[in-house]
Amino acid sequence: MAILEAANLVKIYGELGGEGSTTALNGVNLSIRKGEFLAIMGPSGSGKTTLLNVLSGLDKPTSGEVRIAGEEISRISGDRLAIFRRQQLGFVFQDFHLLDSLTVKENMMVPMVLEKRATDDIDRRVAELAGVFEIEPILDKYPYHISGGQQQRTAVSRALVNEPSIILADEPTGNLDSKSSTVIMECFEKVVDELATTVLLVTHDVFAASYCRKVVFIKDGAIHSHIVKKGSRKEFLHQIMDNLAVLGGRTDVF
């Protein structure tokens, strides 16, 4: 069964038919199954961030629908949407958005406290994820006293605490050197392989995309093509570059 299903998504910014209007999404159909590890790539301005915002309920489509875990999120709003996002979606941001005044453990606790989960349940979940991402020794430290890689692993752990249906990330390696990019992509691999969670990321970064199992290419607001990893990560990386070359546009990768 699909975890996420988008049908005929259209997003027009500005007044419909008006002079300054931009069609950012032009009939996107997308189906993501549980356990998929997928990247969306495309030239600058092709609609990647818009798509992610519409899929995550941050923004409403002009028409079309988005279903996540059976709920049509393109139709809900307010508190119901906020609760749905907190329970079903995990976000990893480009600059991680850790709260500096809270320890690693407290950062991880925030989404669970908002869900009013019991203390022993919270402690169990923190311990479990800290084990998977090897951050037990730093649970009581503050973000500015830990390394960049530890901050990333904290952010990924926090995104997972409420057992989301899907993890969404916009340019998670955007500000990172290649060593840190490797850390975060290996975290996502664990999320998929060990925790059986679905991961969707939007990226310009061929290196990051090569860790995924599938890459969907978007151009001018529509799905252009997709490729599935069959061989090694290196082979996939070359395949992604070939596809981007066909796609054209500015991709910031060369």
Ligand SMILES: Nc1ncnc2c1ncn2[C@@H]1O[C@H](COP(=O)(O)OP(=O)(O)OP(=O)(O)O)[C@@H](O)[C@H]1O
């Ligand atoms: N809030 C907005 N208001 C008006 N137009 C917008 C808005 N956000 C995006 N756009 C336009 O919609 C189109 C798609 O933008 P989007 O940000 O989704 O592209 P992107 O693929 O994420 O690009 P990048 O790779 O540069 O991040 C672009 O033409 C952009 O100028």
Ligand SMILES: [Mg+2]
């Ligand atoms: Mg973008």
